[in-house]
Structure formats: C-alpha cells, structure tokens
Amino acid sequence: MMKRSSFLLGFFLAPLVPMVFYLVTIGAEFTSYSISVVIGVYAIVLVSNQFYLASLPSWLVSKFGVKSLRALHGSSPILILLLAVLHAILKLSYGFTLSTGQTILGLGAFILFFVGTLAALFFFANTLLTKRPRFAALRSKAYEKLGLTYRKARAMHNLMVVAGLVVLVHAMGASTSEFSRNPWGMSILILWMVYSLLTYANYRLTK
Numbered sequence: 001m002m003k004r005s006s007f008l009l010g011f012f013l014a015p016l017v018p019m020v021f022y023l024v025t026i027g028a029e030f031t032s033y034s035i036s037v038v039i040g041v042y043a044i045v046l047v048s049n050q051f052y053l054a055s056l057p058s059w060l061v062s063k064f065g066v067k068s069l070r071a072l073h074g075s076s077p078i079l080i081l082l083l084a085v086l087h088a089i090l091k092l093s094y095g096f097t098l099s100t101g102q103t104i105l106g107l108g109a110f111i112l113f114f115v116g117t118l119a120a121l122f123f124f125a126n127t128l129l130t131k132r133p134r135f136a137a138l139r140s141k142a143y144e145k146l147g148l149t150y151r152k153a154r155a156m157h158n159l160m161v162v163a164g165l166v167v168l169v170h171a172m173g174a175s176t177s178e179f180s181r182n183p184w185g186m187s188i189l190i191l192w193m194v195y196s197l198l199t200y201a202n203y204r205l206t207k
Contacts, residue, residue: 004064011072015045021185025176036090037176043083044171045188046076047113047164051196055157074125077117084110107168112163123153143174161197168193 019038026034048109053060053073060069088106096103142148168190171177177186 007060007064008072011049015042016051018045018185018188021182021188022176023142025182025185031094032090033094036094037089037174039083039090040087040137040171040174041185041189043080043087044167045192046080046083047167048189048193048196050076050080050160051164051193051200055196055199057199074120077113079122081110081117084113102170102173105131105166106175109163109167109170112159112166116159116163119153119159123148123156137160161200164197165192 019041022037022041023034031087049060051070053076056066056069084106088110091103092098098104098107122142143153171189172186176182177189179186
C-alpha cells in the first residue's frame with residue numbers, strides 16, 4: 001500500500017521530469033535565466049496537480065482520504081505563488097521587461113491564481129482561521145454584504161481554471177518551449193494540464 005510519504009515525494013518530484021528536458025534545451029547553464037525556467041516549469045506542473053487533486057481521484061481517496069487530499073490541495077497554492085514570484089524576479093533580473101505579451105500573460109495568470117486562492121481561503125476553505133470566531137463572523141458578514149452563496153464563491157475560485165489555461169499559453173510562448181527544440185518537455189506540460197483540467201471538469205459536472 002502506498003504510504004503518504006511516498007506519495008508526497010512523488011508529488012513534489014514529478015515536475016523534475018519536464019524540468020530535465022527544459023534544462024537540456026537551455027544547455028544546463030547555471031544562470032538566473034535557466035533557474036527561472038526550471039522554477040516556472042515546476043510551478044506549472046504544480047498548477048496542473050491542483051486540478052487533479054481537486055477532482056478527488058478515487059484511487060487517492062481510498063488510500064489517503066478526502067481530508068488529506070484537500071489539505072494538500074489547500075496548502076499548495078502558497079508554494080505556487082512563491083515560485084511564480086521568484087520566477088518573475090529572476091526573469092526581470094536577466095533583462096526581461098513587463099511590456100512584452102509573454103510577460104503580461106504570466107502576470108495575468110498570477111493575478112487570476114492569486115484572486116482564486118484568496119476567494120478559497122476567505123469564502124469557503126476550512127483553515128485554522130475559520131475556527132476563530134472573529135474570522136467566522138467576518139466571513140458571514142462578507143457573504144451577506146456581497147450577496148454571496150457557496151456556489152457563487154466556488155465560481156470565483158474557478159478562476160483557477162482560467163489561470164491554468166493562461167499559464168499554459170504563457171509557457172507555450174516561451175522560446176524554450178518551441179516544439180522543434182523541446183518536444184518532450186512541452187508535450188508533458190500540455191498533456192498533463194489538459195488531462196488534469198478534463199478530470200476536474202468531469203468531477204464538477206458529475207457532482
């Protein structure tokens with residue numbers, strides 16, 4: 001039976017597979033650019049993982065339970081946002097600017113993901129904050145003032161889906177993602193994101 005530690009190890013090491021292909025494409029140079037690329041690839045795989053975890057696949061639920069999967073799903077966005085910020089800082093330090101379409105796409109994905117994460121944390125996720133009476137009262141007041149329902153709050157959180165698609169387009173537009181140069185790395189990112197999104201869509205439509 002798969003142990004939780006083994007699953008977590010695989011969960012966080014799986015992004016190394018496409019990262020290797022991207023490093024080969026770059027030439028494995030140790031620069032702020034190469035580091036930014038592998039960090040970006042790692043973050044994109046974690047974004048895809050979020051959709052897969054959110055679909056609560058039965059084989060994982062049977063091994064670890066819904067609570068454990070939701071805990072991992074709820075904590076991963078913090079790491080993803082930190083990686084995205086680091087990715088951007090390294091790219092800017094290498095000479096990239098905020099005026100290119102590629103950068104704007106990345107920034108848009110970050111904003112959408114950030115808003116979706118805040119919506120989840122504030123409006124419906126069960127965290128340590130929700131156990132505090134003041135936070136619970138603030139959440140109830142926000143629901144009342146904004147005319148929100150749980151379904152509407154979930155819809156806000158679904159900005160994550162748009163963020164996932166935008167970040168994939170952002171990755172596909174990178175020079176290191178040219179199919180002629182990096183067919184395996186790019187294919188892994190596309191296939192895993194598409195599969196995860198379809199799995200999540202099927203879960204939402206059938207629940």
